Amino acid sequence: MGVLSFLLLPLVAAAAVNAGQLTVQSPRFTVLSSDGSQLRSEKISLSNISPEPVSLGASDTLKLTFQVTDKEGGDGVQPHQTFLRFYDETTGEEGIQPVKVTPAGKAKFDLNMARPPSSLPPSGEAPLKVSLILGSYVHKPAKVDLFDLVVPASLPAPQHPDEHTFHPLPVISHTFRPEQKVPPRFVSAVSTAAVLAPWVVLLGLWGTVGAGVPRLFSPSIFPFTLSLGVIEALLLWYWVELRLGQILLYGSGAAFLSAVAGKQALASIGAHRLSRK
Template sequence: MLSRPLALLLLVAAAQASLLTLHAPRVTTYDSTGNGIRTEILKLTQKPAIPMAVGPTDSLKLTFQIIEEGDDSGKGVQPLQTFLRFYDPHTGEEGIQPLRVTAAGKAKFDLNMAKPPLSIPPTSKAPLEVTLILGSPKHSPVKLALFDIQLPESQPAPQHPDEPSFHLLPTIEHTFRPTQKVPARAISALFTLFALAPWGVLLVLWSQVFPGAPRLFSPSILPFTASLGAFELLLFWYWVDLKLGQVLLYGGVLGVVTIFTGKTALASIGARRIARK
């Protein structure tokens, strides 16, 4: 007596070995009045040589029954999954249409070109290949090439008024201004001397006030000299980085300091004049 695991393996192998096939597969095309145009009894070993042509006002009907291969009792099988696949070999477009199968294994598919299903892919001048796909846990999977179908060529989709906005726009090309010309070094040096000239004038005036060597570094005059130098540094900083509001703020603070240091320096100069007299 076979063991239970071995019996289960044999049962599964026998189930997988059984194949599904079709009984009496038939496809018919009809015109707009319902009159039949063409009927084909499908052979599973070979597709019809001429595609089934369906015009804009025509329809098509496919009927068949799913049975086990070699079973002549006429008992149908209801697979777990049944699909029709429409495939365009030229464009690679495809569509999958699920089919409803009864408990007796009978199924049908109606195609009305007045309202085609969404599973039909975009069509071209080339016919579509129609394939039946069957899936069942108790049987081996089946893929049957049924026939080719010639459908009217798809019309291009209407253009949306905002469609051009989603296309690539021309590249924006920015023209930069030419590189700023730098003046000659001689001219830069000349204007540097003009900028430093007030300090020369200040030194000359101080030499007139103090005969002999100027006492710029005396404790009473040095703060005033430093405040004037701070103004020069502030102007240079403004030229490099600062904004006008910042310059006015810092300049106002330095102005107050310069006023007090200037009064101190003038008082010191006056006291020395009095002492000389």
């Protein structure tokens, strides 16, 4: 198979060299207004492009007719591919629009500026160069320059309702909470002394009453002592972590237990004094 293809290469090359050429016969353009009246109609000269460009209004229609023929035989030919190329030399943008050709080689193309194709480049400073591109398997490809085309200025693109969401947003700046302020050492010392003052008073009174009072850690008084320690621990916990609602809830429970234990401790002390009398 590879040898056969190699042997056929010269034949294919010879056929390409001897392939016929395509030509365009009777090219003509017509410019119509929106009401159908003819504004301009001219035959296109392929040897010398007209210096006056074809100008279209916002509602005008351009009609282009021509016939593709074999240059040698003059018979009509239907190319495999036929395109109109709109090229802007200043911006480099181009648009390709296919053209239907009949088996007899006749073609007709309409360009309505009221509904222009999406392939048409946007209008620029210079007119668009319009050329015809022909492609065929049995003929040499051809490119024919037709005329220059001036189209209306492009309208701005419609604004999408969510268009503002695609714009850059302001930079988000985080505001951090300032560091917690520590009270002065003097205030902390006074607060600590106020918290420990009840213990100092309690121990002082216990030392002045004498040895006849039951010991502070006796079974009847120790629950009251423990409840006071719980209250002090809650105050410390509140300073570190607890919230106001939590300390009120826990503190009310500890105060109730302290009141019950204190009543029991006072009753024990009073009974002990009566027994000594």
